Amino acid sequence: MNRREALQRVALILGGTVIGANLFLEGCTRSATKDVQALFEAKTTDLLGDLAEAILPATATPGAKEAGVGSFIPVMVRDCYTEKQQKAFLTGFGSLDDKAKKVKGKPFLELSAEDRTAVAAALDKEANEFNKKQAEDQKDILEKNKEKQNQLYNYVENIVNQCGGSFST
Numbered sequence: 433m434n435r436r437e438a439l440q441r442v443a444l445i446l447g448g449t450v451i452g453a454n455l456f457l458e459g460c461t462r463s464a465t466k467d468v469q470a471l472f473e474a475k476t477t478d479l480l481g482d483l484a485e486a487i488l489p490a491t492a493t494p495g496a497k498e499a500g501v502g503s504f505i506p507v508m509v510r511d512c513y514t515e516k517q518q519k520a521f522l523t524g525f526g527s528l529d530d531k532a533k534k535v536k537g538k539p540f541l542e543l544s545a546e547d548r549t550a551v552a553a554a555l556d557k558e559a560n561e562f563n564k565k566q567a568e569d570q571k572d573i574l575e576k577n578k579e580k581q582n583q584l585y586n587y588v589e590n591i592v593n594q595c596g597g598s599f600s601t
Contacts, residue, residue, distance in 0.1 A: 471506035471525075479541060480505045483528065486548040531555060 470476060481502025488496040496502075509521050528551075532540040535554050536547045543551065 469510075471509060471522075472503075477502040477506065479528070480525075482541065482548060483552065486545070486552040489545070489549070528555075 471480070479502075481497040481500075484496035484501040484505070488499075488501070490498060509518055513521060529539045531554065532538060532543060532548075532551045535551050536543055538547075540548065540551060
């Protein structure tokens with residue numbers, strides 16, 4: 433092999449590497465829905481920032497709004513949530529103003545910091561009650577399945593014992 437052939441082969445290998453990488457990266461497109469893209473609007477990121485600030489207010493350290501949580505949440509939803517999780521997030525987020533009106537009589541952005549905290553606390557309480565009920569339902573299902581598993585275990589154990597007893601006689 434001479435120098436010219438070696439350079440051609442190196443160019444071919446490197447070219448294939450670059451083209452292969454480009455083809456690979458084309459498969460990494462984001463699959464965000466239009467609704468999720470709407471989360472990136474300035475008004476929406478402000479609202480998310482205000483909600484996050486109600487949850488993590490500024491103290492001696494910066495709060496959630498200063499940390500840029502309002503603009504981080506849409507990125508997280510778009511890039512890390514499944515389509516089902518995105519829809520659930522958007523549904524809950526869409527009901528934020530309704531909840532604020534129900535609890536304090538005004539849209540969330542028109543509330544004082546104290547009232548926003550009260551709305552966030554009400555939402556947290558609802559979520560905890562829902563999660564508690566879900567956990568209780570799961571526990572009931574597991575208990576029912578446990579009985580079936582015990583029956584199956586006893587059945588298998590009996591078969592094993594019978595096989596062992598049959599073999600030794």
